[in-house]
Amino acid sequence: FSENIAGKVVLITGASSGIGEHLAYEYASRGACLALVARREDQLRDVVEQARDIGSPDVLMIIGDVSKVEDCKRIIDETMDYFGRLDHLVNNAGISSVSMFEEITNITAFRALMDTNFWGSVYTTRFAVPHLRNSRGKIVVLSSSASWLPTPRMSIYNASKAALFMMFETLRVELGPDINITIVTPGFIEFELTQGKFLDREGKMMFDPDLRYDQISAVPVRTVRACAKAIVNSALRGQRYLTNPPWFKVT
Ligand code: NDP
Numbered sequence: 001f002s003e004n005i006a007g008k009v010v011l012i013t014g015a016s017s018g019i020g021e022h023l024a025y026e027y028a029s030r031g032a033c034l035a036l037v038a039r040r041e042d043q044l045r046d047v048v049e050q051a052r053d054i055g056s057p058d059v060l061m062i063i064g065d066v067s068k069v070e071d072c073k074r075i076i077d078e079t080m081d082y083f084g085r086l087d088h089l090v091n092n093a094g095i096s097s098v099s100m101f102e103e104i105t106n107i108t109a110f111r112a113l114m115d116t117n118f119w120g121s122v123y124t125t126r127f128a129v130p131h132l133r134n135s136r137g138k139i140v141v142l143s144s145s146a147s148w149l150p151t152p153r154m155s156i157y158n159a160s161k162a163a164l165f166m167m168f169e170t171l172r173v174e175l176g177p178d179i180n181i182t183i184v185t186p187g188f189i190e191f192e193l194t195q196g197k198f199l200d201r202e203g204k205m206m207f208d209p210d211l212r213y214d215q216i217s218a219v220p221v222r223t224v225r226a227c228a229k230a231i232v233n234s235a236l237r238g239q240r241y242l243t244n245p246p247w248f249k250v251t
Contacts, residue, residue, distance in 0.1 A: 014093030066120030
């Protein structure tokens, strides 16, 4: 069974680039109304226009910073004021940072990773839950294969994604069956967040292929469009998990 999302309301955080941008296009192509959130106004405006062209009946642009609790409340309030309902919440906004732990000098700057990746999703979800209960809606959360792969130079990012994973595993128990939760744990996808950041000076992936998780040496790099399509399909079918590697299913 796959839900018909046409005319329903989907809120996507971090929609100005990467996976979030392509999730907007994917939902738009299926006729969903969209509330799109990010901090960069110019980029987000372009995505809003494209989503309308692709077929979304109505798109609301919300400039907001999910690391701030007051913005998360406003994001949900504006969506409800405008559309009067919420059917899917996609917690996608995230930032990364790459540094060996011992080389981190400004340690407090790393709080931003938790503030955005973890707390941003928690705050937004808390304000959205009453409305999602009313619509018997769905939550999609972008965790990562970083939840279980101890990739060097990404300790705090990995920790933020592992925290998200368990947070939403637990919420599944509390909120189900009214609200379905799909936890997405992608491997590396091509776009802004990953571009260049994981390559060494010779352009090779910087992970040590001898790490005990042998998947690391075989990480498939998927296109962002294929990733977005797979995520929307999983959400509409009410799947609990979508993951790669090595089981990422692109349909
Ligand atoms: P991008 O950097 O391309 O996009 C991140 C998005 O999040 C942007 O739209 C950015 O917009 C938004 N964002 C960042 N911080 C905030 C904030 N404080 N408030 C609101 N919006 C914010 O990243 P990806 O598309 O690569 O990643 C999307 C998600 O997928 C992330 O959660 C990431 O951790 C996860 N992921 C990515 C993988 C990959 O290979 N790329 C693999 C596994 C998981 P703006 O700057 O305009 O606010």
